Amino acid sequence: MTREEERAVIERVLSGDNQAFEALVKANEKGVYNLALRMLGSAEDALDASQEAFFKAYKALGNFRGDSKFSVWLYRLTSNVCLDMLRKAGRYDETSLTGEDEEDLPLPDSRFDPQAALERGEVRRAVREGLERLDPIFRQALVLRDVSGLTYDEIGQALDLEAGTVKSRIFRARRKLAAYLMADGNIFAPEPSKNETKGGGEDA
Amino acid sequence: MRDHEYYQALMSRLLDEGLTAKEERELKEHLRSCPECAKLFSAFSNLTVSLREDMAEPPAALSRGVMDRIAADKEERPRVIHVQRPELERERSKRRSKRGWTGLAAAACLVLVIGGGAFWFLRDKKTLPLDDAAPEAAMMRAAENAAVAGTGEEEDVPEAISAEGDAADAAMPMTAEAAMATPAPSPTATPAPEPLTVMDVARRDVGTISVDNIPAFTALLEGGQVIGGAQGDWEFLFSVTYGDREISFATDENEKRLVWWDGNTPVTAAHGSLESLRNMIELSEAPLPQ
Incomplete structure (x- = not known):
């Protein structure tokens, strides 16, 4: 759906044609659902969150001014719904966040062999698991990037963050995820890494 | 010599918005000489590809549920x-x-x-x-x-x-x-x-x-x-x-x-x-x- 088509549909909904909203749902449900699925980790929760996000979008449609893409606006709502759900489920406590994650990064173990990557399905499962272990704030940035396909700028719009912060969160999310995948021996390393060296270490 | 973190940040950006020619040269050079970062780069790439490809089809109940809820919404908007x-x-x-x-x-x-x-x-x-x-x-x-x-x-x-x-x-x-x-x-x-x-x-x-x-x-x-x-x-x-x-x-x-x-x-x-x-x-x- 082009932005013009989107605008036209939105106008129709706003002028009372509620059924027209379905076109917006259809055009965006895959993106919204997958965002919610990766944020929440369960298909059932993802369905609830997606429906809630679309309903909120429907109710708040008059607030959408077209300054950003409709999808970006929608992902913002979705991502907030997901954080709310995590919060209610006690899986997210924003007061515990420092905003910066200085946890030591285990560098990859030397036994790591990219050629030994397991089957794709196994990698996916491990990545999903790793994702769930990430702090929701980092997960959110990474999922908006890699699942929703937003640019740094768009993520910044969706989350009210500077593009630099977005970039940094995504980078940190990837490092943590990679570290998890390698250290836990899930896919990239057969045994937990003992190497805690971080930046500035030896150059081989 | 820049630290590893610098190159790791480049890897992340490479996967998103790309790098300048100079940055790309720097990164390649570093990856040749640093197996640790090379492994991490491979991990970054793998997990990124995995995330981007791992898309589920939304259940049919999704749009139906939304439209039902809208239809049932009696509140005057x-x-x-x-x-x-x-x-x-x-x-x-x-x-x-x-x-x-x-x-x-x-x-x-x-x-x-x-x-x-x-x-x-x-x-x-x-x-x-x-x-x-x-x-x-x-x-x-x-x-x-x-x-x-x-x-x-x-x-x-x-x-x-x-x-x-x-x-x-x-x-x-x-x-x-x-x-x-x-x-x-x-x-x-x-x-x-x-x-x-x-x-x-x-x-x-x-x-x-x-x-x-x-x-x-x-x-x-x-x-x-x-x-x-x-x-x-x-x-x-x-x-x-x-x-x-x-x-x-x-x-x-x-x-x-x-x-x-x-x-x-x-x-x-x-x-x-x-x-x-x-x-x-x-x-x-x-x-x-x-």
Whole structure:
């Protein structure tokens, strides 16, 4: 759906044609659902969150001014719904966040062999698991990037963050995820890494 | 030699927006000499590809559920009244010449709503029933591109009804009740023993604005700011006519300032929008300039 088509549909909904909203749902449900699925980790929760996000979008449609893409606006709502759900489920406590994650990064173990990557399905499962272990704030940035396909700028719009912060969160999310995948021996390393060296270490 | 973190950040960016030729050279060079980073790069690539490819099909229940919920939604949707854009644009250019705040206020005809369904009316001041006997004041409020946070709950989200085709993006949300309500009563003609303050006027005219609910007042302003501010040009302003004088307030989100005018004379100005609004409320407790 082009932005013009989107605008036209939105106008129709706003002028009372509620059924027209379905076109917006259809055009965006895959993106919204997958965002919610990766944020929440369960298909059932993802369905609830997606429906809630679309309903909120429907109710708040008059607030959408077209300054950003409709999808970006929608992902913002979705991502907030997901954080709310995590919060209610006690899986997210924003007061515990420092905003910066200085946890030591285990560098990859030397036994790591990219050629030994397991089957794709196994990698996916491990990545999903790793994702769930990430702090929701980092997960959110990474999922908006890699699942929703937003640019740094768009993520910044969706989350009210500077593009630099977005970039940094995504980078940190990837490092943590990679570290998890390698250290836990899930896919990239057969045994937990003992190497805690971080930046500035030896150059081989 | 730069540290590993620098190269790792490059890897991450490479996967997203790409690198400059120079950065790419640097990274390649480093990866050749650093097996640790090379492994991490491989891990980054793998997990990124995995994430990007791992897409599920949404269940059919999704859109059906949304549309059912919309169909079942009996709540009358709040409406948005659009400001007549051309007038605002004209007034906007006037304001650059230090006049026109009140003109702008008069030009727009808007209704704002806060939590309990109370409303502030902005009317053409020529039609305001001013009481000549008392230093009676009428309050006018205009806002452009300002959305008002009602109770802060979802129930107040607006729907727009384009009253004017050319007014598409100057929108004010209001609750359904207010949309259908008749205009607020004119200010009661209670003689003021003390000099009136702006807030006195606001309280009287608005009814719901009182010392006790000044937070609601701020919430209203904040609501306007959050939504409008995040989305670009936003202003909030209102004017008070006091006898034959006009006191006008405005914030300019672009210029980050608040200005309080007495007629054509700027009385005070502050910087930093939200703080300014709070200051404004404090200032407003001071007697009107004599």
